[in-house]
Amino acid sequence: MPAGAGARPGRAARPRGPRAGGRTACRRCGAAAEWHPxxxxxxxxxxxxxxxxxxxxxxxxxxxxxxxxxVGLGRAFPSGTCRVSHVDGCDAPPVSLPGAVAG
Known part of the structure; x- marks a missing residue:
């Protein structure tokens, strides 16, 4: 069967990776978080x-x-509530990359 056969037209395949909404713990700080594509x-x-x-x-x-x-809301200002990336709230200290220059 050719690649993409059986897929619905106009619909991209879901990315492979963690299960959407799958709960996990941050490897750096241990806090609860959820994966989403x-x-x-x-x-x-x-x-x-x-x-x-x-x-x-x-x-x-x-x-x-x-x-x-x-779905990123960009600069939109909807009413109600939204979600936040764990990276923006992680309590662990930032990781320094090899070869990075201190500023």
């Missing part, structure tokens, strides 16, 4: 629960679509 096929670790939109800076707001996909 993004529209671009990457996986994003989100804080559990929702926060008021007014408490989250523009560009850091996420919503979860009905299929479990994380």
């Amino acid at each position: 993004t529209l671009r096929g990457r996986w994003l670790l989100l804080e559990p629960g929702e926060r008021p939109v007014s408490a989250v800076p523009p560009g850091r707001r996420w919503r979860i679509a009905g299929d479990g996909t994380a």
Whole structure:
């Protein structure tokens, strides 16, 4: 069977990786978090629960679509609540990359 046979037309295959909405613990700080695929096929670790939109800076707001996909809200200012990337709230100290220059 050729590659892509049996797939629904106009619908990209779901990315492989963690299970959408799968709970895990951050490897750096140990806090609970959830994996969600993004529209671009990457996986994003989100804080559990929702926060008021007014408490989250523009560009850091996420919503979860009905299929479990994380959708970035960009600079939009919707009412209600949104999700936050765990990277933005991780209590672990930043990781220094090999060869990085201290500024």
